[in-house]
Amino acid sequence: MTTITLDNLKKAYGETVIMEDMNFTINSGERLVLLGPSGCGKSTILRMIAGIEEITSGEMRFNDAVINDVTPGERNVAMVFQNYALYPHMTVEENITYGLRVNKVPEERIRERFEEVIDALDLRKYLERKPAELSGGQRQRVALARATVKDSSVFLLDEPLSNLDAQLRVSARESLTDIHERYGQTIVYVTHDQTEAMTFGDRIALLNFGELQMIDTPENIYHKPANIFTARFIGNPPMNVLENSRYAEGQIIIGSQGVEIAPSWVDYINTHANGQALYVGIRPENIGVSLTDTQNTLRGVVRNIENQGSNYANYIDLEGEIICAVTDRRVAEVGDTVYLTLDNARISFFEQNSTNNIGYPVDIEATIEKITGIHA
Structure with missing residues (x-):
């Protein structure tokens, strides 16, 4: 087992700094x-872990050992690339075992590992085929098998499923999960696809312009985003961040309208916001939509409705602020006046200057934990 530590890591090409002061640990x-x-730096980090990209400054450690100057071949890592990188003149079996034979692994051990891997990835019936005779999903499974058979303690995957269609991505993710449960490697997986990140990761490190925005469980990243970038990057549709809203005297104000928030929120904001102006954030599924006016609602006009199959995304104009609300049935039509309720337990507040989340009152934290099963 290998713990990977990035300690004040910097990468620059001449005067162009890609990232600096990158600090986190992969358990x-x-x-x-x-x-x-x-362009956020995720593949650069992966290549620095693999040793195929030099580190400008800072330290990369495997467990307690600094590996900045350790060659890729000595790091005991396996890597899967986006383009598969299979040898076209070799059969599936030859592709999988080639690296082991080059490194003079005993034949008995090669056969043992080979048999385990081809069954785990359902490749037995393709062993005599060459890459040109395989589908994209089959080629990807061969690339995974070639990496897995190395018995490495670190498994690096650089957008390995991006060339596959949606259905194949699901089955490939299942194969990866099975591999990890069987062999327990430390896996670092690069993707720009939030669905892959949310479904596969124990934790997610979200990057933007070479800076770490948040590193946490998928649940915390979704329900308690550290900043506005995280709130908007994760979720489809993304979180509404109401830039024309303001907080004043226990109310969220949008235009000429206001809705009261829970007393615990009022006390928390008075204590933690330090008088700063705040943006309100709320996910589309946490907004109630009705054609009937009730107490403590916001009035708006439906401008667009997207049928997403299992639900409807309603885009509603609140005095110039467009807000998205997701409903499980078609509640209104374009042009209708609707009334919105905001779930107090699922609101976030962000400082306008720093864009950081101010946090949550104790009772809101407890509600989030009850709903999602995550710990505050």
Whole structure:
């Protein structure tokens, strides 16, 4: 088992700094997903862990050993690339076992590992085929098998499923989960796809422009985002962050309208916001939509409705602020006036200057834990 530590890591190309002061730890045996938009630095981190990208400054440690100058071949890592990187002239069996034979692993051990891996990834019936005779999903499973058979303590995956269609991605993720449960490697997985991150990762490290935005469980990242970037990057549709709203005297104010919030929120904001202006955040599924006016609602007009199959995304104009509310049935039509209720237990407040989340009152933390099963 291997724990990976990034300690004040910096990567620069000449005067161009890609990232600096990168600090976090990947726990032994966990599945950590590096998530973020293109160019955020996630693949650079993966390549520095693999040893195929030099570290400008700072330390990379495997357990307690600094590995900055350790060659890739001496790091005991296995890597799966986006483009599979299979040898086209070799059969599936030859592709899987080639690296072991080059490293003069005893034949008995090769056969033992090989037999385990091909059954785990359901490849037995393809062993005599060459890559050109395989589908994209089959090629990806061969690439996974070739990495798994190495018996490495660290398993690095660089967008390994991005070339597959949606259905194959699901089955490939299941194969990866099975591999991890069987062998228990430390897995670092790079993707820009939040669905892959949320379904596969024990934890997610969310990056943007070379900076770590948040590292936590998928549940905490979704329900308690550390900042506005996290709130908007995670979720489909993403969290509403109401930039035309303001907090005043126990109410969320939007235009000429206001809704009262729970007393615990009022006390918490008075104690923790330090008088700063706040943005309100709430996920679309935590907004109630009705054609009937009730107490403590916001009035708006439906501008667009997206049928998403299992639900409907309603885009509603609140005096110039567009807010998305998700309902499990079609509640209104475009042009209708509707009334919105905000779930006090699922609101977030962000400082306008720093964009950071101010946190949650104790009773709200307890409600989130009860609903989601996560710990405050």
